[in-house]
Amino acid sequence: MSISLDNVSFTAGNSLIVNGVSLTVQTGTVLGLLGPNGSGKSSLLRLICRLRKVRSGIVRLGESDVSTMARSDLARRVAFVEQQATTETQLTAKDVVRLGRTPHRSLLSPLGAKDDAAVDEALSRVGMEGRARQLWQTLSGGERQRVHIARALAQSPTELLLDEPTNHLDIQHQLEILGLISRLGVTCIIALHDLNLAAMFCDQLAVLQRGKIVATGTPQHVLTRDLIGDVFGVQAHVETSSIHGRCNIQYIIA
Amino acid sequence: MSGAIFRQSVWWAHGALAIAAFSLLALMIGLAVSIGEISIPLATTAKAVSNRLLGTTFELSRIHQGIIWDYRLSRALVAASAGASLALSGAVLQALLRNPLAEPYVLGVSAGASTGAVGVMLLGFGYGVLSLSSGAFIGAVIAFLLVAFLAAGAGGTSERIILCGVAGSQLFNAATSYIVTTSANAEQARGVMFWLLGSLSGIRWPDVYLAVPVTVLGFVVSLFHVRALDAFVFGTDAAASLGIAVRRVQVVLLGTTALMTATVVSMVGAIGFVGLVIPHAARFLVGPTHDRLLPATVLGGAIFMVGADIISRIIIPQQVLPIGVVTALFGAPAFAVILYRARRTA
C-alpha cells in the first residue's frame, strides 16, 4: 500500500483534532476524504505530508515512516495542494509551476531539460499551457487553482494530496480536474465537499466526523442514507446512476 | 505581459547588466572619492589612489593623500556596503514575511539600536568600556532576540513575526523616549535625534574591515537560500511541502538580516528607505526570482547609497545633510510609484 495511517492523533492547543485515525490507501487509487467542516480533513492531509507533527501514531509512505524521512525525499514523493494560496509577488503562471521542481533541483543547477519538460507537461495537463506567461495576479480563482495543481504535478509526485481543489472552479473545470486526477495513476487523497463528485471520481471514500473515521470503503458501500443523515445532517436518497454506474445522491428538502 | 524588463532567461543580457552595474558602482565610488567638503583636483585624486593601490610615488601633499584615501575612500566603501546590506536585508525580509512593505527595521533592530545608543550616551551604560556603536549594536541584538522569542512563542507565521516586530519596536522606542525625557536636556535630545538620522562622517578604515565582510557573509548566506526564498512565496506550508526546512531557514535568514542591519545601524545610524525601495526597483528590472534578484538588490543598494552620500555632501554648500534625509527625499517618491504600480496590476 502506498499510504497508511496507524492510529494517528493530532492536537492543536487543547483540542483533539484527529482522533486515532487508521487508514490505508492502495497504490494508484484515489481516496476521497469527506466530512463536515471542522472534522479534521485539512489537518489529516497535513499530517500525511508532515506539515504538522503527529501526537501519536505512525504515518507511512510505502514502508517508510514519514517522520524519519529526509525532508527533500518526502517532497520528491508527496505533493500538497492547499485550499487557498495567494501572493502579491508578480509571478507568471510558469514561474509558479517551476517552483514545483524545487525538491528536484540542487542549489547550483539551473533549470534543466527534464525540469522544463515536467513544467510544460504539467501546464498542458491542467489546460493552462497557453497562459504560461500570464501574471498570477491577472488569473481568475479557478485558473489559479489549476496552476497550483500544475505546480504539484511538476513535483512528479507518487502521492498527491489535495485540500478541496475544486472550490473555485466552474463545473466544466471541476469535472476536468477531477477526471485528470483520477486518470493520473498516482495515489491521491482528495478532501471534497461535493458528495456526488466524490462518488463519481473516487475509488474509495473515507468519512471523518469530529476527528474519527466513521466509514471507509467504496462509494456504494459508504454513501448510505443513514450515514449521510448522521454525519452531514441532511436527508438524501441514494441510487445507482444509469448514466455512469456510480452512486447518485439526491437531496431531500423538507 | 510580464512585469520586469530583464526577466527573460537570456543569460548574456544578465551578464551585460551585471557588468554595467559593477562599472556604475566603481564610477560612483570614484565620484565619491573626488567630491567632498574641500575641492581637490581630479588629477590629485587619481594620483593619490594610484600611490596607495599601485605603489607609485607621485608627489602629493600628505594631507590630501590622507583625505582621499583614509577619509573619502573608506567612507565610500562603507556607504556601498551599508546600502548593500540594507537592501539585501529588505529583499530577504520581504520574501520571508511575504510582505512587500517589509524592511530591515521591521524586527525592532533600529529601535533597539537607538535604545542602546541613548543608554550609553545618557545613562552611561558601560561607561568608558562601551562606545556608542557597541551600545547600539548590543541594543539591536537584544531587541531582535526578544522579537524572535516572542514570534516563536506566537507561532512563527509571517503575520505573527511582523506583529511581534511592531510590538518590539514600540517597546524599545518607548524605552528610548523614556531615557531621553528623564535624563537629557534639550541639547542632548537634539544630539540623539541627529544620530538617529544617520551619518557617515566618522568612518575610517577599521570600519571598512567590519562592514564589508558582514555584507559579503550575508550575501553568501542568502545566495545559499535562493531556492528557499523563492519557495516561501505561497507561505510556510507551501514551502515545507516543497521540501524546505522552514524553521531552520527562518532562523538562519532572520538572524543574518538582523546581523547585517545591526552592524549598519550601529555604524552609521538608522538610514531609511533603502531596504524598502531597492528590492522593488530590482524586482522591476530583473524579476522576482531570487537567483537574479539578490545580486541585483545588492548592487542597487550599494550604488544608491554611494549616490545618496555624494548628494548629501554637495546639495547644500558648506554643509552635510544627514544621509537619511537624502534617502527619504528619493525614497519616498519612489515608494509612491511602487504603490501606484502595484495598484494597477492588483
Place this chain on the structure above:
Amino acid sequence: MCKFLAAIALAFGFAGLAAPSLAATQYPLTINNCGREVVFNKAPANIVSIGQGMTEVLFSLGLADRIAGTAVWVGPVLPQYAEVNARIKRLADNDPSFESVVGQEPDLVAAEFEWHVGQQGSVGKREQFAELGINTYIAPADCVAKVNADSGDGVRKELFTMGLIYREIAELAEIFDITDRGDALIAELQQREARAVASVAGAAAKNLPVVFWFSSKEINGDAFIAGKNSAPAYILKMLGAKNVVATDEEWPLVGWETIAEANPAVIVVATMDRRRYAADDPTVKLNFLAKDPVTSQLDAVRNKRFVMMDAQSMNPTIRTIDGIEILAKGINSFGLAQ
C-alpha cells in the same frame, strides 16, 4: 598695531558702561535686558544663578552671600572662589527643574544662556518667573546680535567682544547698587586684557591660523569648532590670529577635511569635567589627533602645538580674559610670537 587694538578694547569697555559711575542706584530701576523691561524695586537679596559664567561674575562682584543656589557647571569653579562656592547649594550640574529653582524663593534668577531661561527656556520662560514675582536677568552676551531660535548653540551675527561682559558687570553692579565694585572689576579685567595682547605684539602671531576644538559627537566624526563671531574668535582677533572657520554659528560642526585643509598652526583643545560625548575628554582628543591618518600629518600635531584651555574660557564669560592669557602664553612658548 596691537596697541591700537588694545585701545579699541578699552573703548568698547567704556562704551559698555550704561550709567555714570560712582553714583548710587536710584530705585525703582528699569533695565532693558534682552528685549524685556525688568524693574527692580530694591537690590535683590536671594539669587539663583544658572550658568557657571554668570555665577563667577556674581562671585567676582562679591555677591556670593546672596546666592541661594546655582546650576549648570561645565568645569571646576575659579579656584579663588572654591571655598565660597562650596557653601552654596548646587541645584544641578546640568539643567535644573523649574520647581527646584523656584523652591529657593529667589527674587532674581540670573541666567547665562537664553536656552535655559528665555523664549524656549528649558528651565522656564521669563513670563513664568514673572508670574511668581521673580525677576530674570540674562547675560547680554547671549542675546545681543545673537539668534537662539534654531541651531544648538545659536548664531552670532556680530563678533563677540568683552564689552558685552563689561556691560553685564556694569548692569549687575547697578542692580545691586555696588557700582564701585563693578567699575573696579571692569578696570582690572581691561588691564589684564591689555597686558596679554601686548605680550604677543611683534607677531608672527599675526594671521596665525588657529582652531578651537570644543568636542565632537563621535570621536572620528565632525568636530564642534568655534565660529567666526564667538568668544574664541574674539580671543583670536585680540591676538591678531586667524580663525579657520567662517560661519556665523556659535559652535558649528565642521568636518576634519576642512580643518585639515586649513592646516592650523595651533590647536586649542578644550578641557572640561563633562563627559557627555567621548570626545569631551581632552586625552581622547589628543589621542585622536595623533592617531588619525590625516590629522597626524598636520603641522600643529607634528610639532605638538596644543594649547589646553578650560572650556569655560571658550564661552563668552569673564574667563575669556583667561583664554586670551592662556593662548598668548602658548603662542609665545611655541616661539611663534617673534
